[in-house]
Amino acid sequence: MSPIVRFQFAQPIAVLGDLHGRLDLLDRLLPRLRERPLVVLGDLIDRGPDARGVIDCLVERGAVGVHGNHEEWLLAWLRGDGLDDWALKPKMGGLATLRSYGAVGDTRSELETQAWRVPCDHRRFLESLARVGDLEVMGERYWLIHAGIPVHVSLAGVLFDGVVQHLAKHHPRELLWTANDPEAMPPIDRPIIMGHQPRAEPLDTGDVLAIDTGAGTLDDGRLTALLLPERTFVTVGL
Numbered sequence: 001m002s003p004i005v006r007f008q009f010a011q012p013i014a015v016l017g018d019l020h021g022r023l024d025l026l027d028r029l030l031p032r033l034r035e036r037p038l039v040v041l042g043d044l045i046d047r048g049p050d051a052r053g054v055i056d057c058l059v060e061r062g063a064v065g066v067h068g069n070h071e072e073w074l075l076a077w078l079r080g081d082g083l084d085d086w087a088l089k090p091k092m093g094g095l096a097t098l099r100s101y102g103a104v105g106d107t108r109s110e111l112e113t114q115a116w117r118v119p120c121d122h123r124r125f126l127e128s129l130a131r132v133g134d135l136e137v138m139g140e141r142y143w144l145i146h147a148g149i150p151v152h153v154s155l156a157g158v159l160f161d162g163v164v165q166h167l168a169k170h171h172p173r174e175l176l177w178t179a180n181d182p183e184a185m186p187p188i189d190r191p192i193i194m195g196h197q198p199r200a201e202p203l204d205t206g207d208v209l210a211i212d213t214g215a216g217t218l219d220d221g222r223l224t225a226l227l228l229p230e231r232t233f234v235t236v237g238l
Contacts, residue, residue, distance in 0.1 A: 002130070003130065003131040003132055003168045003169075003172060004130065004131070004132045004133075004134055004164070004165065004168055005066075005130035005132070005133055005134065006133075006134045006136070007039060007064055007065070007133050007134065007135045007136070007144075008135075008136045009037060009135075009136065009137045009138065010138060011036075011037070011138070012036055012137070012138070012227065012228065012229060012230070013036050013037045013038070013039055013137055013227075013228050014033045014036045014037070014038055014039070014225040014226065014227055014228075014234075015039045015040075015041060015065075015135075015144070015193055015211065015225065015226040015228065016029075016038060016039070016040050016041065016063075016065075016211075016223070016224075016225050017041060017195050017202070017211035017212045017213055017215065017223060017224040017225065017226075018041065018042070018043035018044075018068065018195040018196065018198070018212040018214075018215055018216065018217075019040075019043065019044045019045075019048070019054050019215055019216070019223065020043055020044070020045065020046055020047045020048045020070070020093070020215050020216020020217065021044075021045055021046060021047060021048025021049055021050050021051040021053075021054055021093075021096055021097060021100065021216060022048040022050070022054070022215040022216055022221075022223060023048075023049075023050040023053035023054050023057065024050075024238065025215050025222065025223035025236055025237070025238070026054060026057060026223065027057075028223075028236040028238075029223050029225055029234065029236045030057075030061075032225075032234050032236070033225055033227075033234065036227070037062070037063075037064075038058065038061050038062075038063040038064075038065075039063065039064055039065040039133070039135065039144065040058065040063050040064070040065035040066070040129070041065060041066060041068065041144060041146055041193065041194065041195040041211065041212075042065070042066050042067045042068025042069070042070070042071060042129070042146040042176070042195060042196075043068035043069070043070045043071070043146070043195060043196065043212070043216070044058065044067075044068070044070070044071065045070055045071060045074060045094075045097040046070045046087075046092060046093035046094050046096060046097050046216065047093030047096055047216035047217070048093075048096060048215065048216045049096055049099075049100065050100050051096065051097040051100045051101075052097075052100040052101050052122070053100070055122045055125060055126070056122075058125065059121050059122065059125050063125075064128070064129075065129060065130070065133060065144060066129055066130045066131060066132060066133045066144045066145070066146055067126070067129035067130070067131070067146070067176075068146040068147075068176060068195065068196060069146065069147070069176040069177045069196070070092070070093075070094075071126060071129065072176065073086065073087035073092070073094060074087075074094070074097065074118075074126065075126055075127065077115055078115050078118060078123050078126070078127075080115075082112065083108050083111055083112045085108055088106075088107075088108060088111075093216070098111055098114070101114075101117040101118055102117050103117055130144075131168060131172060131175060131176070132144065132145055132164060132168050132175060133145075135193070137228040137229050138228075138229045139229075140228070140229050141190045142190055142191050142192070142193050142209075142228075143164050143188075143190060143191070143192045143193065144193050145164070145175050145192055145193070145194055146175065146176050146194065146195055146196050147174070147175055147176055147177060147178050147179070147180055147194060147195075147196040147197070148175075148180040148182060148185055148192055148194035148196070148197075148208060148210070149163065149164075149167065149180065149185045149186065149188065149192060150167070150171060150174035150175070150178045150180055151180050151181065151184045151185055151186070152178070153167065153171050153174055155186065160188060160189055161188075161189040163186075163188045163189070164188065176196075179196070179197060180194075180196075180197065181197070182194065182197065182203055182205060182208040182210040183203075183205055183208075185207065185208050187207040188207070191206070191207055191208065191209060192207065192208045192209070193209045193211065193226060194208060194209070194210050194211070194212075195210070195211060195212035196212055197210060197212055198212045198213065198214035198217040198218050198221065199212065199213060199214070200213065200214070200218070200220075201213065201235075202224045202226070202233040202235065204231065204233075209226055209231075211224045211225070211226050211233065212224075213235055220237065221237075222235050222236060222237035223235065223236055223237075
């Protein structure tokens with residue numbers, strides 16, 4: 001799959017912030033979104049208790065979108081590339097994802113061979129997620145980038161409307177892993193929709209829309225959806 005995938009909609013949609021296995025919050029949010037198509041920004045799994053339930057729901061709703069840094073270890077494991085020890089660290093929270101799929105054991109050697117527990121439709125969904133989304137909603141264009149534009153990478157000589165393509169080709173890891181301050185990002189050719197950086201409230205700077213409200217990270221974390229084309233937020237908590 002190309003690192004940049006086009007998503008085009010002729011009707012209103014909802015973009016979901018980082019879910020981190022919080023099916024309880026997703027269940028509270030969905031009734032407020034009605035039947036809008038769902039677009040995800042990645043970090044669907046880890047830390048929260050029901051990654052499997054989250055993926056089940058997204059598959060059923062026909063969601064599309066991009067993956068985050070937390071999906072990288074799972075995708076590698078499903079490809080047969082081995083289970084990354086980092087996934088099992090408490091900070092990453094991958095053990096919660098494995099438990100949601102019924103995996104038993106606590107060590108990498110015990111868990112390594114249990115990728116068969118992930119259903120085929122979940123695998124297909126995860127493999128379909130892009131690194132970058134080229135999103136159009138009723139004529140308005142956005143970039144879907146899990147971690148946003150890396151503020152420490154030099155863009156000297158890069159054309160204004162070629163920034164994302166340049167980063168996807170030369171700095172792909174930075175689009176998933178770097179901690180970027182939305183307010184410090186340079187404006188580019190269209191607004192960026194990002195997650196990755198948990199914050200108490202969603203943010204719209206005009207150039208960046210940041211919608212990770214800490215579902216799996218902050219003690220009082222909530223889940224946010226961005227409604228497009230209205231460009232408004234819906235947030236739920238427990």
